[in-house]
Amino acid sequence: MTIRVDNISKRFGKTEVLRAVSLEFTEREFITLVGPSGCGKTTLLRILSGLETPSSGEIWHGDKPIGHLAPGARDIAMVFQSYALYPHMDVFHNIAYGLRVRHTPADEIRRRVGEAAKVLEISHLLERKPRELSGGQRQRVALGRAMVRRPWLFLLDEPLSNLDAKLRVTMRSELKRVHRALETTTVYVTHDQLEAMTMSDRIAVMDGGFVQQFATPEQIYGHPANLFVAGFIGSPPMNFITDVALSDGRLVAGGAQPVTLPVLRIDRFAAALPRRAMTAGIRPQDIALSLSPVADAMAAEVQMVQLLGPEKLVEVTAAGRMLSVIVDAVVPVKAGERAWLLFDPLRVHLFDADTQRNVLPAPGLVS
Amino acid sequence: MTPMSRVRARRWLGQACAYATLVAITLAICFPLMWALSTSLKPKSELSTPPTLVPHAPTLENYRHLLTGKSQYFAGGSGEYQPTTAPPQYFLSWFGNSIIVSLGSTVISIVISTLAAYSITRFRYKGRMAVPYFSLLGYMVPSIILVFPLFMVMTRLELTDSLWSLTLGYVSTTLPFCMWLLWAFFRGIPVELEEAAMIDGASRLRVFGEIVLPSALPGIIAAAIFSMIVSWNDYLFARVFMNSVDHYPLTVGVMLFFEGVHVDWGLMMASAVLMTVPMAVLFMALQRHLVAGFGAGAVKG
Numbered sequence: 001m002t003i004r005v006d007n008i009s010k011r012f013g014k015t016e017v018l019r020a021v022s023l024e025f026t027e028r029e030f031i032t033l034v035g036p037s038g039c040g041k042t043t044l045l046r047i048l049s050g051l052e053t054p055s056s057g058e059i060w061h062g063d064k065p066i067g068h069l070a071p072g073a074r075d076i077a078m079v080f081q082s083y084a085l086y087p088h089m090d091v092f093h094n095i096a097y098g099l100r101v102r103h104t105p106a107d108e109i110r111r112r113v114g115e116a117a118k119v120l121e122i123s124h125l126l127e128r129k130p131r132e133l134s135g136g137q138r139q140r141v142a143l144g145r146a147m148v149r150r151p152w153l154f155l156l157d158e159p160l161s162n163l164d165a166k167l168r169v170t171m172r173s174e175l176k177r178v179h180r181a182l183e184t185t186t187v188y189v190t191h192d193q194l195e196a197m198t199m200s201d202r203i204a205v206m207d208g209g210f211v212q213q214f215a216t217p218e219q220i221y222g223h224p225a226n227l228f229v230a231g232f233i234g235s236p237p238m239n240f241i242t243d244v245a246l247s248d249g250r251l252v253a254g255g256a257q258p259v260t261l262p263v264l265r266i267d268r269f270a271a272a273l274p275r276r277a278m279t280a281g282i283r284p285q286d287i288a289l290s291l292s293p294v295a296d297a298m299a300a301e302v303q304m305v306q307l308l309g310p311e312k313l314v315e316v317t318a319a320g321r322m323l324s325v326i327v328d329a330v331v332p333v334k335a336g337e338r339a340w341l342l343f344d345p346l347r348v349h350l351f352d353a354d355t356q357r358n359v360l361p362a363p364g365l366v367s
Numbered sequence: 368m369t370p371m372s373r374v375r376a377r378r379w380l381g382q383a384c385a386y387a388t389l390v391a392i393t394l395a396i397c398f399p400l401m402w403a404l405s406t407s408l409k410p411k412s413e414l415s416t417p418p419t420l421v422p423h424a425p426t427l428e429n430y431r432h433l434l435t436g437k438s439q440y441f442a443g444g445s446g447e448y449q450p451t452t453a454p455p456q457y458f459l460s461w462f463g464n465s466i467i468v469s470l471g472s473t474v475i476s477i478v479i480s481t482l483a484a485y486s487i488t489r490f491r492y493k494g495r496m497a498v499p500y501f502s503l504l505g506y507m508v509p510s511i512i513l514v515f516p517l518f519m520v521m522t523r524l525e526l527t528d529s530l531w532s533l534t535l536g537y538v539s540t541t542l543p544f545c546m547w548l549l550w551a552f553f554r555g556i557p558v559e560l561e562e563a564a565m566i567d568g569a570s571r572l573r574v575f576g577e578i579v580l581p582s583a584l585p586g587i588i589a590a591a592i593f594s595m596i597v598s599w600n601d602y603l604f605a606r607v608f609m610n611s612v613d614h615y616p617l618t619v620g621v622m623l624f625f626e627g628v629h630v631d632w633g634l635m636m637a638s639a640v641l642m643t644v645p646m647a648v649l650f651m652a653l654q655r656h657l658v659a660g661f662g663a664g665a666v667k668g
Binding site for chain 1: 563565568569584
């Protein structure tokens with residue numbers, strides 16, 4: 001069965017939070033909604049949960065419209081950013097609450113809470129109150145509360161954002177493990193692109209109330225649909241070079257200091273490229289840096305070097321443009337030195353300067 | 368003296384001063400209470416000069432008179448009980464009246480203010496924000512200004528001299544403040560708690576009863592204690608609204624010990640001590656809830 005978000009719009013007063021959003025995904029998928037604050041991702045999640053009603057549009061579960069159902073009638077579960085554990089109930093009753101409301105027999109409740117607690121490794125905490133738990137334990141209880149009802153849809157609203165960095169990594173794989181074990185369709189909201197990349201089957205990148213791109217992590221990273229997605233996904237962010245045009249089979253950036261981009265071959269897409277101004281994008285990881293002159297390379301001056309551990313982030317200026325480059329940590333590059341840059345032609349992205357859309361039909365300039 | 372020990376000495380001195388001040392304040396506050404307790408335990412002969420803090424021959428005579436209602440003035444000769452109009456025989460009625468009126472007004476106040484405060488925090492409608500602010504404003508008007516209009520209302524309702532007039536009068540003074548207090552409290556309860564329960568399948572009413580009320584318990588208890596104290600200690604409303612001796616609450620009734628031939632300090636002080644008992648018990652029973660069970664652990668860390 002598919003879950004279809006059909007043309008959903010949402011206004012709060014005069015503010016348009018969602019503008020005709022449509023998404024379609026199938027059972028067992030792990031979908032992530034990612035985007036900056038205010039992009040509408042949480043609103044979309046709340047509309048899926050029933051806590052918010054759409055101004056227009058419908059949610060379909062298979063061929064059943066569910067947009068008008070109350071949250072409790074949808075048989076879904078949600079994990080809140082703040083966990084929202086009932087403070088006066090112990091862990092057992094927190095997890096059991098949804099079952100109790102639905103008049104599940106007591107021994108069935110005990111069995112299912114026990115099972116959920118075992119999967120989440122919180123069996124020893126069942127008699128504790130939420131305030132006696134650590135952040136990670138509370139997170140597990142919140143997850144248990146969602147799991148135990150065996151809903152057809154999990155909604156997770158930034159569930160890891162209150163955990164410290166180390167625990168976040170652990171819980172990330174934990175969530176993945178639970179998803180693989182239960183195979184429940186999951187919609188996950190985060191502003192952390194790393195979480196989105198590592199956990200999802202498909203990602204919906206959102207901004208300004210629109211879905212900018214809905215695709216697999218590989219596609220989102222490798223072939224961003226537009227400038228926003230290109231700049232939002234990837235760390236450090238993609239370098240952009242504006243005012244790029246095709247000239248004599250080469251890409252030339254205009255402006256005060258025109259420069260030919262160091263892309264060696266532009267093969268068969270050259271003819272298809274628009275004759276208008278474009279913006280070129282290249283990730284810091286996709287620029288090769290040489291400390292000695294290379295033919296056709298772009299000369300640059302190193303401004304700053306930061307060691308990130310296994311690699312170095314090098315900030316350079318080339319023809320008046322700031323670029324960041326990632327090199328291996330062993331490269332002996334120092335601030336103030338000259339360097340020569342080459343762009344990986346398979347990884348150069350070109351966007352229409354007006355529409356901001358990716359103008360390349362598939363990843364890379366060559367195939 | 369090394370600098371280190373000087374710092375320590377200064378800190379010690381500061382602590383000593385703080386504690387000395389606290390002890391002095393505590394004594395000053397407790398002194399009238401101690402004096403009342405001591406006087407209530409003295410036989411009549413000891414009440415005249417010179418006053419001592421510790422009674423020489425402590426006796427429970429005063430309490431016995433209050434609680435059995437027998438007059439010490441008229442029963443003396445024959446040893447037989449004779450009904451009198453002296454105040455002690457009414458003491459238990461007054462006590463009962465006070466309890467009925469305080470409990471009644473508190474229950475009404477709390478039920479209404481809880482629902483009202485919840486509605487103001489969770490539902491959107493025009494003018495809802497005016498309610499808490501106006502109610503606080505109303506609370507700032509001295510009750511002496513309100514008591515006569517209220518009396519006229521009670522007359523119109525033909526409720527004067529009935530316990531209902533007091534109950535409703537106290538509701539009118541405590542309700543606004545309780546509502547304001549609970550409004551502040553409900554605002555602190557994360558709305559996600561209710562949303563989680565709603566997704567779990569609970570109805571709005573069930574969410575209110577099983578999630579919101581338990582979370583708001585400390586606030587409700589604080590409001591209830593406030594309301595109890597106001598009603599229990601009120602003199603003004605009772606003085607104005609009530610006519611019959613047996614309808615008085617304690618505060619007004621006890622003043623009768625001042626009238627007539629005697630000012631019976633022993634009975635007066637015994638009444639005062641007995642009057643503090645219910646409030647003291649209430650406080651001790653509930654203060655644990657005032658702090659415990661707070662929303663800690665519900666959200667974040």
